[in-house]
Amino acid sequence: MPRRYGESTRTLRAATPPARPGAPVSPGPVPVSAYHLDPEESAELDFYGRASNPNWRQLEAGLAELEGAAAAVVFGSGMAAITAALRVLARPDSVVVIPSDGYYQVRRYASESLVPMGVTVIEADHQEIYAAAESADVVLAETPTNPNLDVVDLHRLAGICRGRDKRLIVDNTAATPLGQQPLALGADLVVASATKALAGHSDLLGGYVAGSRPELMEAIARERLLSGAILGAFDSWLLLRGLGTAGLRFGRQCANAQALATVLSGHPAVSSVRYPGLPSDPGHALACAQMQHFGALVSIELADAAAVHDLVARSELLVSSTSFGGLHTSIDRRARWGDPVGDGFARISLGIEDTDDVIADFTRALG
Template sequence: MTYGETYGDSTRSLKAIAAEHVPGDPVGPVPVPAAAYHLGADEDDALDSYGRRHNPTWRQLESALATLEGAAAAVAFGSGMAAITSVLRAVTEPGSTLVVPADGYYQVRAYATEYLAPRGVTVVQATCAQMCEAARDADVVLAETPSNPGLDVVDLHRLAMQCRPRGALLLVDNTTATPLGQQPLALGADLVVASATKALSGHHDLLAGYVAGNRADVIERLQRERLLAGPILGAFEAWLVLRGLGTLGLRFERQCQNAAAVAMMLRSHPAVTAVRYPGLPDDPSHAIATRQMRRFGGIVSVELADADAVHDLVRRSALLVGATSFGGVHTSVDRRARWGDPVSPGFARISCGIEDTDDLLADIDSALAGAGR
């Protein structure tokens, strides 16, 4: 199934990981943790030869990811950063101009400036609002939408129309939205890159990433990059992502439901100075998000009085977990200034889990009653 057809999200997720119906075969995916394979006399005959080159569990996962993203193919990597750095190495060269998010994940900016710029790539940092203008002179554009952690939204159709006539390559980080919330390829992007560590696997127990798209030439370069550089995904981790995809529809639906309810409650809470969530009707990104997103995601960004107020929120809560990743089954809170993001000391990213909505609202409200006091 492709995006926009008749199946719902949970059915799409289950269909994506389904194996052929062969009597006697397992219903669920099975990991193949092999480093070496039996080779025949015909040296070109073996599909699998060495674990850094191929793996059957990778292929099943990549097929599922491509299906969910509406792509022709996908390439799995050992982490989200491995996916991003691999694709940036594959599509940039000395003399090219690369645009990266100034308000997105901070390690992407660090990689571009510390490793690509010294090798002759001109790196331009642009916020979501500046992305379309910055793309005018770029060869490669990497957009992150909604941005992490500020939750600003890039108009992907407009950005694609800026890139495509000039032949600029458009990559979109779809981690926060997930393929169930947004389909960048259908909006004109050339490639999707994402961390499967987050909502796709969903249990805070593995690292994984992928690139998906319809550009066969780039996919081939990525496969070659993975073979030579070695940023591979373990077979067991690939199996765990596949296992997680089976419940993605259910988990993401509850996470979005919880995020919308938390955002509505916090926008009028006296302990909160600001709330960002693309699903709020008065959010600055709501109009664009409504045009290009099916769901608004499970993340809410808030500003409290100071760092102590954020720490007290977690300390006084019975449900919130202090953690820096997002997309898991537990609601987590991360004070982003501790990592160097250009935000206020009291800025917190709340990644909503799958707790019952009423329980989560009551817990946060109770914890905020004494936060920072």
């Protein structure tokens, strides 16, 4: 049985090519421009930048290893990965279930692109999704959900889909492959934004689809080739470089999230706290069963929008940002984007600052 390494070792190995005498320990990026063709016109690995690139192959091998997949295909963003998977699996007259309590852009894509092509789209929240899956051809689940951090039972959902020979896609962005392994729980495909915790430095966009069914992964790769939704060569290298420290960063971020959620759950200025790692959280028992880590996101409810703005103004560490997973602790008032949440609802993404500093900063800023 292969040795099971720790997370920092796994992410470092996933980002590092096999050793070759005379080669650098950490090779630089391979730019994409024109490739030299074989004058004999034999089959070639790299012939055009939209079709393949050495940086992709190394990155995809690492992502597949971390997700426990046979293959991965990288895209220019998480949305590009999600929409590619839906285009491959959704057909006219098919029924697709999407999360009503997940990332809002997915709902927009479904209504503006899938419905006009004859797909029936059902929006279901984390409680309704099991019943909705009974009549669906494709189910897209997000867990923990963004921004409420509710947990979906992937083993149960996969059983429903598998029993009907239907397809389950899981958005693993919030949990990351370090926190959750959807394929091992029965999912057919994993989609994720690598922009967040895996890249980790808030300086690029990227996404991927991972899976172990050859016919699905070949179709996904073909969709990328024809749609052109590629990840740039230099961004691929940056993401690969960031992946090497993801284990260290994510471990600190999760520890900070657990500590902050625990402190804020007893703070008088905070009316509610959502974090799967809290024993009081509705999703805690399920999260313990299917997650290795509870993630770096904490959602809180303050009195109103002004209270969120005051928190940011008084803080010395908080960054106001709608993306998450970076080095810095950030906050986003989700109602500004139209999420069905209260005006004082805020999603916090924990960074890699020292835990005591984060707790002291929030305590001081909340008053």
